[in-house]
């Protein structure tokens with residue numbers, strides 16, 4: 001872990017801040033969805049660390065499933081918003097109260113695609129829970145119903161978020177040193 005931490009310019013959100021905020025989000029969600037059929041949809045891979053802590057902070061019965069999508073034509077630090085589904089949900093969401101669990105909302109293009117796609121499947125309701133939000137980067141309007149933290153326009157890693165598939169295991173959210181970027185262009189899984 002020490003090696004990975006050397007690549008971090010600064011810690012933006014500590015492990016303790018994450019724990020406290022996720023517990024608050026869990027309480028809000030538990031209250032808002034009490035008595036309803038709650039179904040969480042986690043967007044892989046970045047959302048998975050957040051999901052695993054969030055579900056343990058939600059104290060009402062619920063199910064969850066995963067979707068994997070690919071962002072075509074972006075870079076390792078910018079998503080293009082041209083998205084396709086790599087792995088779809090196993091279950092039908094028709095008539096269920098769906099809450100999308102995302103790691104970070106940047107331009108909003110990825111979430112705009114996912115919400116549009118899921119809406120065609122006729123859920124009873126469709127809301128979004130994002131751990132991190134970069135409001136200054138928004139290009140497509142998306143309504144975020146639950147947000148962990150608003151953050152400035154910096155590329156962050158840790159707590160599920162990656163650069164080049166690394167740093168997901170850091171227990172905090174940190175800003176990567178700019179010299180760590182390579183800026184390669186490819187079709188990369190949106191993470």
Ligand code: IMP
Pocket residue numbers: 046077078079081102103104105106107108109110111154155156157161162163190191
């Ligand atoms: P959007 O479509 O521009 O909103 O991008 C959302 C996706 O881009 C997220 O799910 C992440 O995979 C990725 N992303 C955006 N900003 C960051 C960041 O600062 N660190 C790591 N991944 C990011």
